[in-house]
Amino acid sequence: MENTLVKSLYAQATHDEDVSxxxxxxxxxxxxxxxxxxxxxxDGSCIKNVQVIMENGLENYEEIKKAxxxxxxxxxxxxxxxxxxxxxxxxxxTEIEVLGNSDSDYPLQKKHHTPEFLREQAHLxxxxxxxxxxxxxxxxxxxxxxxxxxxxxxxxxxxPLITSSDTEGAGEMFKVTTLDLNNVPKNEEGKVDSTKDxxxxxxxxxxxxxxxxxxxxxxxxxxYTFGPAFRAEDSHTTRHxxxxxxxxxxxxxxxxxxxxxxxxxxxxxxxxxxLENASDEIDFLNxxxxxxxxxxxxxxxxxxxxxxxxxEAIDKLLAADQEFENKVxxxxxxxxxxxxxxxxxxxxxxxxxxxxxxxIKAFYMRENEDHKTVAAVDLLxxxxxxxxxGSQREERLAKLxxxxxxxxxxxxxxxxxxxxxxxxxxxxxxxGIGFERLxxxxxxxxxxRDVIPFPRTPGNASF
Amino acid sequence: MENTLVKSLYAQATHDEDVSxxxxxxxxxxxxxxxxxxxxxxDGSCIKNVQVIMENGLENYEEIKKAxxxxxxxxxxxxxxxxxxxxxxxxxxTEIEVLGNSDSDYPLQKKHHTPEFLREQAHLxxxxxxxxxxxxxxxxxxxxxxxxxxxxxxxxxxxPLITSSDTEGAGEMFKVTTLDLNNVPKNEEGKVDSTKDxxxxxxxxxxxxxxxxxxxxxxxxxxYTFGPAFRAEDSHTTRHxxxxxxxxxxxxxxxxxxxxxxxxxxxxxxxxxxLENASDEIDFLNxxxxxxxxxxxxxxxxxxxxxxxxxEAIDKLLAADQEFENKVxxxxxxxxxxxxxxxxxxxxxxxxxxxxxxxIKAFYMRENEDHKTVAAVDLLxxxxxxxxxGSQREERLAKLxxxxxxxxxxxxxxxxxxxxxxxxxxxxxxxGIGFERLxxxxxxxxxxRDVIPFPRTPGNASF
Numbered sequence: 001m002e003n004t005l006v007k008s009l010y011a012q013a014t015h016d017e018d019v020s021x022x023x024x025x026x027x028x029x030x031x032x033x034x035x036x037x038x039x040x041x042x043d044g045s046c047i048k049n050v051q052v053i054m055e056n057g058l059e060n061y062e063e064i065k066k067a068x069x070x071x072x073x074x075x076x077x078x079x080x081x082x083x084x085x086x087x088x089x090x091x092x093x094t095e096i097e098v099l100g101n102s103d104s105d106y107p108l109q110k111k112h113h114t115p116e117f118l119r120e121q122a123h124l125x126x127x128x129x130x131x132x133x134x135x136x137x138x139x140x141x142x143x144x145x146x147x148x149x150x151x152x153x154x155x156x157x158x159x160p161l162i163t164s165s166d167t168e169g170a171g172e173m174f175k176v177t178t179l180d181l182n183n184v185p186k187n188e189e190g191k192v193d194s195t196k197d198x199x200x201x202x203x204x205x206x207x208x209x210x211x212x213x214x215x216x217x218x219x220x221x222x223x224y225t226f227g228p229a230f231r232a233e234d235s236h237t238t239r240h241x242x243x244x245x246x247x248x249x250x251x252x253x254x255x256x257x258x259x260x261x262x263x264x265x266x267x268x269x270x271x272x273x274x275l276e277n278a279s280d281e282i283d284f285l286n287x288x289x290x291x292x293x294x295x296x297x298x299x300x301x302x303x304x305x306x307x308x309x310x311x312e313a314i315d316k317l318l319a320a321d322q323e324f325e326n327k328v329x330x331x332x333x334x335x336x337x338x339x340x341x342x343x344x345x346x347x348x349x350x351x352x353x354x355x356x357x358x359x360i361k362a363f364y365m366r367e368n369e370d371h372k373t374v375a376a377v378d379l380l381x382x383x384x385x386x387x388x389x390g391s392q393r394e395e396r397l398a399k400l401x402x403x404x405x406x407x408x409x410x411x412x413x414x415x416x417x418x419x420x421x422x423x424x425x426x427x428x429x430x431x432g433i434g435f436e437r438l439x440x441x442x443x444x445x446x447x448x449r450d451v452i453p454f455p456r457t458p459g460n461a462s463f
Numbered sequence: 464m465e466n467t468l469v470k471s472l473y474a475q476a477t478h479d480e481d482v483s484x485x486x487x488x489x490x491x492x493x494x495x496x497x498x499x500x501x502x503x504x505x506d507g508s509c510i511k512n513v514q515v516i517m518e519n520g521l522e523n524y525e526e527i528k529k530a531x532x533x534x535x536x537x538x539x540x541x542x543x544x545x546x547x548x549x550x551x552x553x554x555x556x557t558e559i560e561v562l563g564n565s566d567s568d569y570p571l572q573k574k575h576h577t578p579e580f581l582r583e584q585a586h587l588x589x590x591x592x593x594x595x596x597x598x599x600x601x602x603x604x605x606x607x608x609x610x611x612x613x614x615x616x617x618x619x620x621x622x623p624l625i626t627s628s629d630t631e632g633a634g635e636m637f638k639v640t641t642l643d644l645n646n647v648p649k650n651e652e653g654k655v656d657s658t659k660d661x662x663x664x665x666x667x668x669x670x671x672x673x674x675x676x677x678x679x680x681x682x683x684x685x686x687y688t689f690g691p692a693f694r695a696e697d698s699h700t701t702r703h704x705x706x707x708x709x710x711x712x713x714x715x716x717x718x719x720x721x722x723x724x725x726x727x728x729x730x731x732x733x734x735x736x737x738l739e740n741a742s743d744e745i746d747f748l749n750x751x752x753x754x755x756x757x758x759x760x761x762x763x764x765x766x767x768x769x770x771x772x773x774x775e776a777i778d779k780l781l782a783a784d785q786e787f788e789n790k791v792x793x794x795x796x797x798x799x800x801x802x803x804x805x806x807x808x809x810x811x812x813x814x815x816x817x818x819x820x821x822x823i824k825a826f827y828m829r830e831n832e833d834h835k836t837v838a839a840v841d842l843l844x845x846x847x848x849x850x851x852x853g854s855q856r857e858e859r860l861a862k863l864x865x866x867x868x869x870x871x872x873x874x875x876x877x878x879x880x881x882x883x884x885x886x887x888x889x890x891x892x893x894x895g896i897g898f899e900r901l902x903x904x905x906x907x908x909x910x911x912r913d914v915i916p917f918p919r920t921p922g923n924a925s926f
Contacts, residue, residue, distance in 0.1 A: 044684025100888030126682035221507025425563030
């Protein structure tokens with residue numbers, strides 16, 4: 001008999017009681033009365049279980065009654081609609097077979113577990129409802145991003161992870177090496193002899209694919225990266241992981257306003273896709289994790305995002321009837337408290353802040369006419385703070401050369417990047433979204449460790 | 464005036480001469496006669512250029528005539544259909560403006576360049592027709608894979624790249640560290656003190672996400688990874704890169720035949736998607752790279768793939784009227800010459816080989832009843848050899864424990880992997896596709912370095 005997915009049973013408004021179906025799945029709960037037992041079975045195809053009614057006289061009855069959680073079962077039976085019950089239908093079993101055993105000391109018995117404990121069970125936690133919901137949303141959100149960008153003719157480019165350069169001169173990178181750490185070869189000066197290493201030079205894990213993506217934007221016009229990035233920051237916050245995923249669209253013939261328009265459209269597309277395709281998961285999270293989740297997603301989908309300059313934002317912060325821990329003055333980098341005040345108190349919706357002071361932003365951002373600010377933008381959203389960061393890139397070769405000198409970067413290392421301008425001073429712009437930060441926004445989950453399947457943080461590389 | 468994409472001009476069967484359009488793009492060629500000049504412009508939106516007619520009297524005429532390749536231009540004009548000409552339409556310019564300069568020593572002037580030279584210009588090579596075609600196909604193939612799997616309810620899981628384990632006990636991995644290589648901290652025994660490292664233990668870059676994906680398959684039923692993997696092999700062939708992308712679907716309640724069916728469907732889906740969405744690119748590659756490309760893709764899309772056991776394959780190789788460099792006998796690992804003989808000479812189409820000797824395959828593959836073979840499968844395709852490898856996984860806890868001992872692996876390191884069985888001995892199976900190998904198959908490009916935007920190989924981590 002062909003296997004039927006529980007998801008497809010839920011997709012049918014009514015069911016034919018004369019037709020027998022076969023379902024395979026895992027036992028989630030079992031309770032027995034004198035004559036019958038109720039089994040909740042999940043087959044992985046959707047977050048909802050199916051209730052199975054097993055009568056006393058069924059073959060294997062005694063074996064099934066003792067089956068531990070996560071026993072693998074095959075159930076054959078008829079689907080009976082139950083319009084008056086909590087669940088819309090149930091399966092009356094005519095045959096149940098144990099396909100695989102489970103041990104009775106299953107660590108995720110039905111009770112509350114702390115997130116910390118569940119992180120130690122990262123191999124089992126996707127079997128819980130909360131993580132099932134989060135990781136299905138992660139998958140759907142990733143696909144929605146691909147779909148939005150591909151529909152708009154963006155080309156997906158896989159930029160390298162192992163790199164000999166350091167995108168922002170930021171420093172905190174992981175080294176990649178095949179040298180024997182017990183016996184590092186040294187050169188005549190007593191320093192590491194990197195010519196003996198795999199790449200014959202020092203290499204790191206990338207912090208961003210942007211510069212490489214720019215090369216492709218100048219051939220394909222609209223491109224994007226969507227892949228892992230790394231930061232070796234010894235940071236123990238709820239918002240930082242050593243390994244995370246980034247989406248980085250990059251567009252030629254596009255200015256800062258295009259970044260704002262495309263990123264707003266993309267965010268709304270993803271949210272709408274989730275509302276349409278992950279409604280059950282959002283409902284579950286709304287009930288159990290963040291009671292404002294659905295309302296926030298719908299509001300964001302329907303809002304016209306606000307847009308102000310950094311200078312206007314500073315004015316609003318100075319006029320706030322609220323004390324900030326970090327002093328507000330023109331020139332500061334906005335802190336999370338400032339960002340949340342603007343999006344939560346002033347606008348109560350997402351707000352784009354544009355034209356930041358040049359001195360607090362990266363070298364590649366395009367300088368404005370005032371010589372004080374650059375064409376940069378951040379999107380601040382309620383509950384999170386910064387969700388998206390973008391900029392128009394400095395396409396003027398002479399200006400970029402100046403900036404590289406001013407930022408004490410090595411022009412030789414950026415030779416190829418400068419050549420992109422030498423052979424095409426094309427206006428172009430791009431933005432980046434930390435995928436996990438987006439996921440925290442669309443799930444209500446507050447710790448980045450709980451939106452990554454197997455998170456990597458200082459001291460933790462298990463599984 | 465709103466910008467029009469060249470792609471959308473090609474999508475229209477006829478054009479209205481009374482309407483003015485604005486196109487922005489890069490100058491690819493320019494030739495002048497007495498009265499008019501012909502400019503070929505590419506705007507990145509498609510592989511095809513648009514021909515622009517510039518008359519002698521136009522403002523900026525002298526400036527444009529001297530413009531070097533890759534000058535950024537804005538063209539305003541009317542689109543005139545040219546049914547008798549090679550190109551279906553051309554733009555008669557009423558205004559041309561230089562938006563950005565290019566230097567006259569552009570290294571990719573219109574002439575033949577060796578692949579080796581172009582690899583040194585990896586930041587510029589996507590601007591050539593060949594690499595434009597290859598990398599747009601790369602993007603479309605990636606999306607087709609996502610679309611096929613998502614339509615079939617597979618959940619995308621991002622498995623970790625930094626890992627403390629070694630999936631296949633294979634060895635050749637990159638180390639990831641934040642230790643100072645000039646001054647590696649040592650413990651009392653004079654060995655590396657990894658407790659001082661970022662993760663407080665030795666870590667590597669992963670070679671496969673499969674084991675992690677299995678954990679998710681036992682919650683979501685059908686899942687897949689699609690991300691980077693790494694091998695620190697000092698290999699200088701045309702088929703190996705240190706950094707590459709893998710697709711790894713993993714399915715619960717699925718056996719080896721399901722792997723065969725799903726992988727055949729997926730491969731055909733991708734090929735069909737490319738034939739429908741990358742027809743111009745395939746035409747270009749068919750003319751310039753591999754004259755059998757289109758025929759091969761269409762044949763693969765339409766073929767019923769063959770399927771034989773390893774034992775039958777050995778018999779066919781022994782009966783071959785051809786000498787092999789590597790001796791054929793039951794128990795050997797098939798070499799590329801054997802794989803290509805089977806797919807090119809015997810079947811002339813893709814062929815699945817199943818049930819390989821247990822001793823040449825990984826510990827996690829499910830042992831068959833004969834105790835000599837495992838439920839493994841490889842897909843061999845003409846021109847490439849092995850394209851897909853998969854297996855049914857050993858779900859029986861006792862058997863898996865035995866195998867881990869037999870393969871001299873550390874049971875402690877696989878504790879969580881064994882627990883997946885302890886709490887769910889569920890039949891499950893999966894397969895892996897090297898994305899670049901697939902790309903070589905669907906583009907006809909013969910060197911893996913030429914299907915990766917910025918390839919990493921021994922001694923090369925530039926850009």
